[in-house]
Amino acid sequence: MKKHLNLTLLTATLIILSLNNGCNAESKKDHTQNIAAGPRHAKNLNLSIFLDLSDRIDPKKYPNETMEIYQRDLGYINSLAEAFQSHVNRTKISRMDETMQIFFEPEPKSKQINELAKQMKLVFNKSTVTTDKIAGIMPTYESNSKKIYQVALKENKFIGADIWTFFKNKVKDQCILPNHQNVLVILTDGYMYHQENKLKIGNQTSYLSPELIRMAKLNTPDFEKKMSDGKFGFIPATSGLQELNVLVIGINPQRGKPFEEDVIKKYWGDWLKRMGVTNFQIKGTDLPTYMDSIIKKGLAGK
Known part of the structure; x- marks a missing residue:
């Protein structure tokens, strides 16, 4: 028992x-x-957009039957504005500190373009945010960007875009904020040229043109080896850009040159890495519909 x-x-x-x-x-x-x-909680977003208003946007010089380059740019800008507006809508007011702005280099001589660009610098924090201001993001960017391109095309004074100098003098101070997701979107065809900036050290330059690629005989299947052996590339404009994410959109090589786009992308990729950028994408000139998801994933940090 x-x-x-x-x-x-x-x-x-x-x-x-x-x-x-x-x-x-x-x-x-x-x-x-x-x-x-x-x-x-995602980091606060600091979005900068660089517009290359060189002759690449001229429909007379570079016509495109499917969609003109400037129209594609406008589509990309609309996607960026939509993504930024969605981000602001999702952010709690108590922790809001979001920024969106556009840049040029050199600064346009047109007072109208400068005034339109000034209106496109948007700052949202708990002291400044309103429902109307958030709702106005897309209309402001859609309207003002369209007017900027209209003025640029009407003036027909294309002196080039000095992207190299923009990186040297402005990116660190104006495109990077502490404790933010800093994103710089550059709308350009990939050729980097300005008449007042033609630095050259050996085979490294502050510019890239179809003539340079042709003279260096880089448009061949073994372009990577040639670039490595000859130390071709951009001169680094600065350093310490680890906190900057870069999205380059619109790479548009001259027609009939099968490896030109690859050469341009390698120039850009090597350059960004040498300046410390670890997160970047370099895309061609797809239709805005196809680029929309890439842009929105890029701004979401995906």
Whole structure:
């Protein structure tokens, strides 16, 4: 009888311990799931857009039957504005500190373009944000960017875009904020040229033109080896850009040159890496519809 009683007590104890362990395990499991499912706050967004208003946007010089280059640019800008507006809408007011602006280099001589660009510098924080201001992001960017391109095309004074000098003098100070997701989007065909900036050290330059690629005989299947052996590339304009994400859109090589786009992308990729940029994408001149998802993933940090 005593032996049977001890066995019963032992069995009951094991059952209780088993139930307790099960409850503890389930509780622990729920806690882990709650942590994983908890809110994850993305960094505040600091979005900069560089517009290359060189002759690449001239429909007379570089016509495109499917969609003109300036129209593609406008489509990309609309996607950027839409993505930024969505981001602001998702951000809690208490932690809001979002910025969006556009840049040129050199600064346009047109007072109208400069005034339009000034209106496109948007800053949202808990002191300045309003529902109307958020709702006005897309209309402002759509309207003002369209007017900027109209003025640029009407004036027909294309002196080139000095992207190299922009990186040298402005990117660190004006495109990077601490504790932000800093994104710089550059709309350009990939050729880098300005009449007042023609630095050259060996085979490294501050510019890139179809003539340079042709004279260096880089438009061949072994262009990577030639560039490596000859140390071809851009001169680094600055350093320490680890906190900057870069998206280059619109690479548009001259027709009939099968490796030119690859050469341009390698120039850009090598240059960005040498300046410290670790997160970048370099894209061609696809239709805005196809580029939309790439732009929005890029701004979401994906």
